[in-house]
Structure formats: structure tokens, C-alpha cells
Amino acid sequence: MAKAGAASKVAASGTKKSATTRQALVDSTIATLRDEGFSGASARAISERAGLNQGLVFYHFGSVVNLLLAALDAVSEARMEKYSAAIAQVSSASEIMSIATQIFQDDLDTGYVTVLVEMIAGASSTPGLGAEVATRIGPWFTFAKDALDKTFGDSPIAALMPSGDVAYSVVALYLGLEMLTHLNGDREPALKLFAHAQQMVVLLGALSAFAPTVPPAST
Amino acid sequence: MAKAGAASKVAASGTKKSATTRQALVDSTIATLRDEGFSGASARAISERAGLNQGLVFYHFGSVVNLLLAALDAVSEARMEKYSAAIAQVSSASEIMSIATQIFQDDLDTGYVTVLVEMIAGASSTPGLGAEVATRIGPWFTFAKDALDKTFGDSPIAALMPSGDVAYSVVALYLGLEMLTHLNGDREPALKLFAHAQQMVVLLGALSAFAPTVPPAST
DNA sequence: GTCTATACTTGGATAGAC
DNA sequence: GTCTATCCAAGTATAGAC
Numbered sequence: 001m002a003k004a005g006a007a008s009k010v011a012a013s014g015t016k017k018s019a020t021t022r023q024a025l026v027d028s029t030i031a032t033l034r035d036e037g038f039s040g041a042s043a044r045a046i047s048e049r050a051g052l053n054q055g056l057v058f059y060h061f062g063s064v065v066n067l068l069l070a071a072l073d074a075v076s077e078a079r080m081e082k083y084s085a086a087i088a089q090v091s092s093a094s095e096i097m098s099i100a101t102q103i104f105q106d107d108l109d110t111g112y113v114t115v116l117v118e119m120i121a122g123a124s125s126t127p128g129l130g131a132e133v134a135t136r137i138g139p140w141f142t143f144a145k146d147a148l149d150k151t152f153g154d155s156p157i158a159a160l161m162p163s164g165d166v167a168y169s170v171v172a173l174y175l176g177l178e179m180l181t182h183l184n185g186d187r188e189p190a191l192k193l194f195a196h197a198q199q200m201v202v203l204l205g206a207l208s209a210f211a212p213t214v215p216p217a218s219t
Numbered sequence: 220m221a222k223a224g225a226a227s228k229v230a231a232s233g234t235k236k237s238a239t240t241r242q243a244l245v246d247s248t249i250a251t252l253r254d255e256g257f258s259g260a261s262a263r264a265i266s267e268r269a270g271l272n273q274g275l276v277f278y279h280f281g282s283v284v285n286l287l288l289a290a291l292d293a294v295s296e297a298r299m300e301k302y303s304a305a306i307a308q309v310s311s312a313s314e315i316m317s318i319a320t321q322i323f324q325d326d327l328d329t330g331y332v333t334v335l336v337e338m339i340a341g342a343s344s345t346p347g348l349g350a351e352v353a354t355r356i357g358p359w360f361t362f363a364k365d366a367l368d369k370t371f372g373d374s375p376i377a378a379l380m381p382s383g384d385v386a387y388s389v390v391a392l393y394l395g396l397e398m399l400t401h402l403n404g405d406r407e408p409a410l411k412l413f414a415h416a417q418q419m420v421v422l423l424g425a426l427s428a429f430a431p432t433v434p435p436a437s438t
Numbered sequence: 439g440t441c442t443a444t445a446c447t448t449g450g451a452t453a454g455a456c
Numbered sequence: 457g458t459c460t461a462t463c464c465a466a467g468t469a470t471a472g473a474c
Contacts, residue, residue, distance in 0.1 A: 015457070037343035039258035042449055053460055058451055060458095114343075120402050121340030124256035124333075134403045160422075161415045168408045169392060172399050176391030179398075183339050184353045189387045196380045203379075237440070261467060272442055277469055279440090 022060050022070075024050045029071035034111030038122030041068060069132055072119050075112045076136050080143060082106070087147050093205055096151045097198035104174070104194060108187055113178040120175070137171075144170045156208050241279050241289075243269045248290035253330030257341030260287060288351055291338050294331045295355050301325070302362055312370045312424055316417035323396070323413060327406055332397040339394070356390075363389045375427050 028050035032041045043057040043064050061067040086099050107113040116137070123130040144167035152158050177190045247269035251260045262276040262283050280286040305318050326332040335356070342349040363386035371377050396409045 018458075021458085035343065037341055038256075039341055040344040043451085044449060054449090055452080055460060056458085064450070117398075118340055118343075120398050121337055122256055122258055123402060124254065124337075125259040130402055130404075137399075137402075160418065165408065165411050165415060168399070169396070169412050172395030172409075173388060173392045174395070175398060176393070176395030177388070179336075179339050179394060180356075180387070180391050183342060183349055183356075185349075189384065190391075192384050193388050196384060199379070234439090240440085262469090263467065273468090274442060274444095274470080275440085283468075 018060065021052065021056060024052060025057060025060060025067060026071050026074050028052075029067055030075060030111075030115055033068070033071065033115045033118045038068075038118040038125070041118075043067075065126055065129060068119065068122075069129075069136070072115065072133065072136050075115045076139065079107070079112055080139055083143055083147075087143075087150065090147075090151060093151045093155065094198075094202055096147065097194060097201050101191065101194040101198070104177070104190065105187070107178065108181060113175065114182050117175055117179050117182075140171050141167050144168075154208075155204060157204065237279070240271065240275060243271060244276060244279060244286060245290050245293050247271075248286055249294060249330070249334055252287070252290065252334045252337045257287075257337040257344070260337075262286075284345055284348060287338065287341075288348075288355070291334065291352065291355050294334045295358065298326070298331055299358055299362060302366075306362075306366050306369065309366075309370060312374065313417075313421050315366065315370045316413060316420050320410065320413040320417070323393070323409065324406070326397065327400060332394065333401050336394055336398050336401075359390050360386050363387075373427075374423060376423065 025046060028046050029041060032046045032049055036045060041064070044054050046064075046067065047054040047057055057064060057067055061070060083103065086103055087096075090096050090099055119133050120137075123133045141164075145163050148163040148166055148170070149158075152163070177193070181187045181190045244265065247265050248260060251265045251268055255264060260283070263273050265283075265286065266273040266276055276283060276286055280289060302322065305322055306315075309315050309318055338352050339356075342352045360383075364382050367382040367385055367389070368377075371382070396412070400406050400409045
């Protein structure tokens with residue numbers, strides 16, 4: 001599903017040469033989406049960056065949109081792998097924010113989340129693309145929810161707000177921060193927020209020691 | 220019939236005609252950005268939607284990018300007016316979330332924030348556009364900060380996190396929610412979050428009644 | 439001053455070469 | 457099966473008509 005899911009014309013060959021070309025195009029697409037955005041990710045721009053003929057995009061992927069989706073698949077897979085490995089090391093709630101901060105910076109460096117943002121924003125240009133992108137974002141929500149359950153499952157807040165709803169806002173905030181950070185090139189505001197969030201998590205951890213079950217609104 | 224007599228208004232009527240055309244192009248640009256996204260907002264698509272000749276974009280605005288920025292200006296102005304009027308009616312912290320929820324839905328209906336998102340995401344395609352967009356987003360941060368100061372200024376949280384930093388995340392979250400909502404067409408998840416946030420605000424208001432006053436460092 | 443017809447460039451897609 | 461040369465549509469911009 002990852003490589004041929006949305007494709008209609010993808011050659012079914014198992015040739016090594018073909019795989020190399022496809023990989024080069026996917027890599028170039030990621031870089032182009034990051035640097036030039038969705039509207040700058042043309043078949044010509046992508047293939048030129050890879051040093052390949054422009055027609056190869058259509059031979060190997062059928063259309064530019066299919067190549068963009070293949071790139072989104074590659075990014076999603078790589079990110080989910082990294083996220084999962086990171087979250088596996090986390091046991092306490094106080095740890096999660098420092099890990100999250102590290103990952104956020106890594107995402108800024110690689111530009112992977114920019115690729116996601118560009119695909120979401122660009123989805124409205126092509127009929128049907130929105131649904132394809134939405135499908136590929138699904139795992140991000142479930143990952144966020146699992147991470148929340150694992151780290152805040154026994155926190156009093158978990159009783160107030162369903163983790164699925166919070167996961168939605170976490171993803172939204174992450175995308176929004178990425179977008180704003182990428183816009184003005186200054187990552188300080190976002191990093192400040194991560195620092196504040198870490199403080200809040202620690203504070204909540206301390207509070208939950210005093211109020212293990214329900215908020216202290218009772219008589 | 221000499222022109223001189225009746226033509227005393229020729230210059231003025233000409234100016235008015237120009238203003239009408241410009242306005243039609245700006246309106247069409249907003250609609251096109253909303254429906255087709257940044258990459259779909261070409262001079263041809265915009266002018267065709269307005270029923271005008273494609274060349275008028277370049278006569279009146281010089282370039283497509285300039286027209287896009289003019290549309291962003293129009294949206295920003297309209298939104299800031301609406302936001303300011305709404306916040307003026309708010310005095311208590313418990314009110315702000317219901318007002319915010321209303322405005323969020325209004326933004327979804329009009330597609331105004333989609334225009335902003337598309338411009339941010341599309342900014343990377345054209346050198347120098349990012350800075351222009353960033354300048355136009357500035358007022359959104361100051362508005363969010365003022366709203367936070369007005370409604371949560373005497374809350375204990377204000378002492379924990381600077382309102383400017385929180386404002387940054389509020390804008391980021393707002394953009395992210397808009398983006399995700401626009402992607403899958405389902406506004407329920409976002410509305411749930413606003414409902415949860417309202418509960419939290421009410422809860423915090425109750426808590427601050429028990430907590431001793433922690434005055435933020437006043438200048 | 440306002441607008442249209444035309445020139446030129448870039449992009450998506452395919453027929454055909456190897 | 458893999459890739460290139462070529463075609464046509466869509467985009468930006470301007471010269472010139474009114």
C-alpha cells in the first residue's frame with residue numbers, strides 16, 4: 001500500500017533499476033515539497049533536482065499527484081518509525097515533553113512535517129486528493145492518542161477530556177507550530193512553548209499527587 | 220454633444236470602475252483560494268470566476284502574487300474587525316470560549332482562515348512572499364495576546380506562562396484546526412475541543428476562586 | 439485610464455526510441 | 457521494461473486597441 005496504493009499506472013516490475021529511479025524521485029519530491037511547496041512541486045522541478053528526465057515521473061507513478069502521495073507515504077512511514085522508537089523509551093509523563101521537543105526539532109531539520117502541511121494545504125487543488133491525504137494522516141491521530149494514554153492515562157485530566165479529542169488538538173497544534181515556524185524561520189517561539197508545556201506537565205504531575213481521582217472542587 | 224459638459228465626471232467614473240474591477244478580483248481571489256487552494260489560484264482561474272479578462276489581474280495588481288496579498292489584506296481586515304467587535308462584548312473568562320466557538324464556525328463558513336492557511340503554505344513557492352505573509356499575520360498574534368490578557372489576565376495561569384507565548388500557540392492551534400477540519404470536511408472534532416476548552420476555562424475560574432491571588436508582575 | 443488580443447514560458451502527459 | 461523526444465494545455469505577462 002505504501003508504494004503502489006494510489007497508483008494507477010505504476011509499473012509492477014521488480015527491477016532493481018526501476019526501484020532506484022523511483023526512490024530517487026521520491027527523495028527529490030520530499031526535498032522539493034519542503035523547499036518549493038506544493039505549487040512548486042512540478043514534475044519538471046522534481047525530476048530536475050534528481051537529475052532525471054521529466055517523463056519518468058509519469059512512467060513510474062502515472063501522475064505528479066501519485067508521486068506526491070508516494071512521497072507522503074515515505075515521510076509518514078519514516079516519522080512513525082521514529083516516533084514509535086522515541087515513545088517506547090518514555091515511561092513517565094515528565095519525560096514525554098523533552099522527547100517531544102527533540103522530535104519537533106528533528107522534524108524542523110528534516111522538513112518532514114512541512115511535507116505533510118504542504119500536502120494538506122495543497123489537497124484542495126485536486127479532486128479526491130483530500131481523501132487520500134486524510135487516510136495517510138489517520139495513523140498520526142492514533143499514535144498521538146496512544147502516546148497520551150500511555151503518559152497521561154492515570155492523570156486527573158484524562159477523566160476530563162477523552163484522549164482521542166486531545167490527540168486531535170495535539171496534531172493540529174503540531175501542524176500549526178510547524179507552519180508558523182517554517183514561515184518566519186524562527187523556531188524560538190515554538191521551543192518556548194514546548195518548555196512551558198514541560199513545566200505544566202511537571203506541575204500537573206505534582207497536583208495529581210494531591211488529587212488522584214477527581215479535581216478538588218468537592219466540599 | 221460636447222464631452223466637456225457632461226464629462227466632468229469621466230475621470231471619477233473611470234476611477235470608480237477601476238475600484239469595482241479591483242474589488243471583484245479580490246473577492247474572486249478569496250473564493251478561489253478557498254476552493255482551489257494556492258496552487259489553483261492562477262490569474263486565469265481567478266478572472267474566469269469573476270467573469271473578467273485574465274489580463275486585468277496584471278493591469279490592476281501587477282502580478283498574481285500581489286493580488287493574492289491584496290486578498291489576504293482584505294481577509295485580515297474583515298476578520299480583525301469581526302474579532303474586535305466580538306471581544307469587546309466579552310468581559311468574563313467564561314464568555315470567551317463560546318464567542319470563540321462562534322467565530323471559529325463563522326471562519327469555517329466563510330473560508331477566511333483557509334485563505335490564510337493557503338497563503339502560509341504557498342509562501343515557500345515564491346521568494347519574498349513568506350516575509351509579506353508573516354507581516355500580515357502579525358496583528359493576529361497581538362489580537363490573541365490582548366484577548367488573553369483581557370480574559371485571563373488575573374488568572375493564576377497568567378503567572379505561569381507569558382500571554383505572548385500562549386497567543387502564539389493559540390494562533391497555531393487555530394490554524395491547525397482549520398486545516399484539519401477543511402481536509403476531511405468534518406467539523407465535529409474541532410467543535411468538541413472548543414466545548415472541552417470551555418469546560419476547562421470554567422473549571423479554572425472555579426479553581427482561581429480558591430487560590431490566593433497571584434498578581435502578575437505589573438509594569 | 440481601462441481593457442483585450444497576443445506572445446511567450448512552464449507544466450502534464452504520451453508516442454515512440456532504445 | 458525503461459527512458460526520451462515531442463505534443464498540447466495552462467500559466468504569466470505585455471503590447472497595443474479602445
